Amino acid sequence: MVTHSKFDSAMSSSLLDSSMRLPHRYKTFTSKTQYQMVLATLHKLQESGFYWGPITGKEANAMLAVENIGTFLIRDSSDNRHLFALSVKTASGTKNLRIQCDSSSFYLQTDPKNIQSVPHFDCVLKLVHYYMPQSKGNTRSGNMCHIYCGGEKIPLELIKPFSCSLSTxxxxxxxxxxxxxxxxxxxxxxxxxxxxxxxxxxxxx
Known part of the structure; x- marks a missing residue:
């Protein structure tokens, strides 16, 4: 199995400039395909305006505390085994969800006890869009997704991204x-x- 260090590969790759570095993580890439998928996703996240990079969950909680329910942002995961995390304001406060990454996709595991397959995407932005309310061009059914946390069942509503920069x-x-x-x-x-x-x-x- 070919593995690629996230940090070393990013530093040596000619595809990245000084403003586009992968977060330092100890998990390795399982293939070149996965590496390229993550690079493409990182580029789009940096264009999105709501990717906050290396802020902590505590900082995300503070920023979203006064925002409306459904406000969300993407940041680097504080867990070195993962790349990205989704922080979202819910009816029960801000929740931080790890964005899982396998060999060819990203996905959310909102219920650890759920053994059914969850939707997978080749880009974090596609994942976010899937969990947003039904809109033109969004083929998701009207079924509400829930977060299971500490015995609570909380609706996962992604309504408005929390911007960190102005878009052109x-x-x-x-x-x-x-x-x-x-x-x-x-x-x-x-x-x-x-x-x-x-x-x-x-x-x-």
Whole structure:
């Protein structure tokens, strides 16, 4: 089995510049495919405006304390065995969920006792969008997902990202286009530079 150190590979890779480093984690990559998936996800997270990087769960709790229910952010996991975490304000306060990562996908295990398969995604942004309310272009059914924590069953509602930076007008337009499937269906007719710009960030959030 080929393994890649998250830290060493990121430092030596020509794909990364000084502003795009993977968090230092002790878990290794199981394949080049997984490594590339994480790099692509990290790039999109840094474009998203709600990826806060290496803040702690305690800091996330403090920032979300006065926000409305459903406000969320993505940050680096405080657990060295994981890469990313989702912090979300719920009716029972802020909850911090580890985003699991296997060889080819990301997923949330909101109920440790659940033996059924959970949805898997090749990007954290797709995972976040899945758990947001039904919207145009979102094929998720209306079933509510719940977090099971300390004996509580808490609805998982991702409504509004908590921004850490201002988005450019170009990026806001790109997100708007990504949220309209009728426009995306005509993407092949767009000029190549515009198609590439849309492909760099293909999420509506």
């Amino acid at each position: 007008l170009q990026h806001l337009c790109r997100k708007a286009v990504n949220g309209h499937s009728d426009i995306l269906s005509k993407k092949e007719k767009l000029p190549i530079p515009l198609k590439e710009f849309l492909q760099e960030y293909d999420a509506p959030i």
